[in-house]
Amino acid sequence: MKVLVLGAGISGHTAAAFLKKMLGRRHEVVVVSPSQYYQWIPSNIWVGVGRMRPEQVRFKLEKVYRRWGIVFHQARAVALHPEGDAGDGQGFVSIEYTSRERQGESDRIRYDYLVNATGPRLNFGATEGLGPGGYTESVCSWDHAAHAWEALKGSIAKMQQGERQRFLIGTGHPTATCQGAAFEYILNIAFELKRRKLEHLAELTWISNEYELGDFGMGGAYIKRGGYITPTKVFTESVFAENNIQWIKRAGVTRVEPGLAHYETLDGSEGSVAFDFAMLIPAFAGQSIQAYDRQGGEITEKVFAPNGFMKVDADYTPRPYEQWSIRDWPQTYQSPAYANLYATGIAFAPPHPISKPMQSPNGRAIFPAPPRTGMPSGVIGKVVAQNIAEQIRKGHKEHPHTANMGRMGAACIVSAGFSLTQGLGATMTVSPVVPDWEKYPEWGRDINATVGEIGLAGHWIKLFLHYMFLHKAKGYPFWWLLPE
Amino acid sequence: MSTEKIIRAYKDEFYPPVPTRATQRRRTNFLLQAFHFLRLNFKIMRIVVKGHS
Numbered sequence: 001m002k003v004l005v006l007g008a009g010i011s012g013h014t015a016a017a018f019l020k021k022m023l024g025r026r027h028e029v030v031v032v033s034p035s036q037y038y039q040w041i042p043s044n045i046w047v048g049v050g051r052m053r054p055e056q057v058r059f060k061l062e063k064v065y066r067r068w069g070i071v072f073h074q075a076r077a078v079a080l081h082p083e084g085d086a087g088d089g090q091g092f093v094s095i096e097y098t099s100r101e102r103q104g105e106s107d108r109i110r111y112d113y114l115v116n117a118t119g120p121r122l123n124f125g126a127t128e129g130l131g132p133g134g135y136t137e138s139v140c141s142w143d144h145a146a147h148a149w150e151a152l153k154g155s156i157a158k159m160q161q162g163e164r165q166r167f168l169i170g171t172g173h174p175t176a177t178c179q180g181a182a183f184e185y186i187l188n189i190a191f192e193l194k195r196r197k198l199e200h201l202a203e204l205t206w207i208s209n210e211y212e213l214g215d216f217g218m219g220g221a222y223i224k225r226g227g228y229i230t231p232t233k234v235f236t237e238s239v240f241a242e243n244n245i246q247w248i249k250r251a252g253v254t255r256v257e258p259g260l261a262h263y264e265t266l267d268g269s270e271g272s273v274a275f276d277f278a279m280l281i282p283a284f285a286g287q288s289i290q291a292y293d294r295q296g297g298e299i300t301e302k303v304f305a306p307n308g309f310m311k312v313d314a315d316y317t318p319r320p321y322e323q324w325s326i327r328d329w330p331q332t333y334q335s336p337a338y339a340n341l342y343a344t345g346i347a348f349a350p351p352h353p354i355s356k357p358m359q360s361p362n363g364r365a366i367f368p369a370p371p372r373t374g375m376p377s378g379v380i381g382k383v384v385a386q387n388i389a390e391q392i393r394k395g396h397k398e399h400p401h402t403a404n405m406g407r408m409g410a411a412c413i414v415s416a417g418f419s420l421t422q423g424l425g426a427t428m429t430v431s432p433v434v435p436d437w438e439k440y441p442e443w444g445r446d447i448n449a450t451v452g453e454i455g456l457a458g459h460w461i462k463l464f465l466h467y468m469f470l471h472k473a474k475g476y477p478f479w480w481l482l483p484e
Numbered sequence: 485m486s487t488e489k490i491i492r493a494y495k496d497e498f499y500p501p502v503p504t505r506a507t508q509r510r511r512t513n514f515l516l517q518a519f520h521f522l523r524l525n526f527k528i529m530r531i532v533v534k535g536h537s
Contacts, residue, residue, distance in 0.1 A: 234500060234501065237496075237497075237499070237500035238500040238501050238502060238503075240497065240500070241497045241498075241499075241500040241502050242502050242503060244497070245497075246495075246496070246497060247496060247497075375532070408534070409531035409532075409534060410531070411528040411531055411532070421512065421514075422512055424511060424512075427524045427528075429527060429528060429531050431531050431534065449527070449530070449531055451524065451527055453520065453524065454511060455510075455511040455512070455516075455517050455520055456511060456512045456513075456514075456517040457517040457518070457520035457521040457524055458524070460517070460521050461521060461524060461525065461528070483529075483532045483533070484532070
């Protein structure tokens with residue numbers, strides 16, 4: 001049997017590693033990824049403030065896959081043929097190589113099982129002027145983060161000459177997600193400026209599509225803190241106030257021009273904010289993969305949602321926010337159209353957002369899309385690998401392993417400054433990720449499992465996780481014992 | 485010497501709770517944070533174990 005994994009991010013790499021470990025030499029595992037590197041994305045923040053070099057957050061996949069016996073193609077998937085073609089009924093994926101040696105070459109890879117873990121496409125084009133090709137920075141990949149650090153160094157140099165600088169950090173599209181990464185970045189910038197005693201020359205502004213701060217695309221959370229049950233709104237506002245960060249909330253950035261970001265707010269008003277340095281997270285979309293049937297007819301809509309993410313065993317029936325349930329969320333990540341197709345990590349289409357959808361009077365949707373952080377992505381990748389491996393080894397079609405975001409928790413360690421003795425990190429845990437208002441009618445989540453604390457311990461944990469997960473991803477001794 | 489008068493009242497950033505100096509010191513107190521490191525790792529592990537079916 002041959003299992004093809006598209007993508008080598010946290011979810012795809014986890015799935016490939018466990019598939020090979022469970023299937024052994026008798027079966028083939030093939031990975032297709034457009035990048036030659038694995039990157040530990042949560043540490044890109046530290047690349048973006050010059051505290052880590054790109055080499056510290058990435059490594060070459062080829063060497064690890066050769067050791068594991070996984071076939072690796074540095075290529076991009078362009079078309080999916082789940083029914084095969086006229087000559088052969090076995091499904092295949094058309095790829096285009098991206099490596100220097102084979103740039104532009106095409107090929108097709110047949111499979112018995114396909115795991116789509118292609119992650120998000122950073123859709124900078126959805127906001128005019130956004131991104132490293134425009135007028136703002138990004139920390140979504142190691143190369144973007146390295147570019148952001150070069151730009152940040154320029155601002156710091158100007159401040160050292162006594163010039164004031166305006167920093168704008170947040171979301172760069174009305175329905176962008178990944179507020180957590182932007183939150184980390186603004187806190188790290190504040191920390192670095194304080195360390196250099198330059199904070200008096202900085203004007204830090206947070207701009208976000210969240211209804212309230214601390215929403216983070218998961219509808220916010222409640223935490224036990226100081227004898228109170230406190231919303232993450234208060235927690236986040238407190239952190240910002242402490243660091244002299246001003247904020248613009250309920251705002252969707254619509255256009256960026258040199259030094260100026262334009263936005264619309266939920267009340268329909270329009271505004272603009274000037275900046276010298278901006279890091280704004282783009283909208284995410286699925287990779288542009290077309291699907292075809294055996295006769296060559298396009299069936300993209302059958303396999304993928306309109307946003308490019310793959311449809312899985314979720315309930316996609318449109319419902320108002322009040323009727324959402326954790327039962328809408330997928331458990332096995334199997335395509336309803338083709339039983340040997342799975343989508344993991346960010347590649348699966350969520351049934352709906354987690355935060356309540358909002359619209360301005362002008363009809364513009366302004367709310368965060370649902371985030372899928374590293375921990376759920378890794379867990380989903382492993383669960384899919386376990387199910388496929390058991391199907392191949394035992395010949396059954398059941399899914400004994402499940403992962404529902406309405407039942408699993410997540411830990412998110414938000415860096416707020418890099419230093420072994422003075423660093424800070426906000427440790428945030430929620431259980432479950434998607435609020436379950438039936439099981440937890442008061443707070444939506446298990447209040448005893450939800451944590452929000454700031455301290456040096458948080459920084460140590462984030463640093464520990466950096467080394468632990470790179471150890472695991474590189475397949476060093478006992479890697480499989482480390483949790484996702 | 486003249487200093488710029490800054491009034492933060494009635495601005496968004498005026499209302500949230502901010503940590504006292506004692507709280508800020510506790511955040512980087514080595515012994516206390518070593519204890520929190522163990523406690524928070526334990527809490528995270530509970531969530532991680534529950535998340536794996």
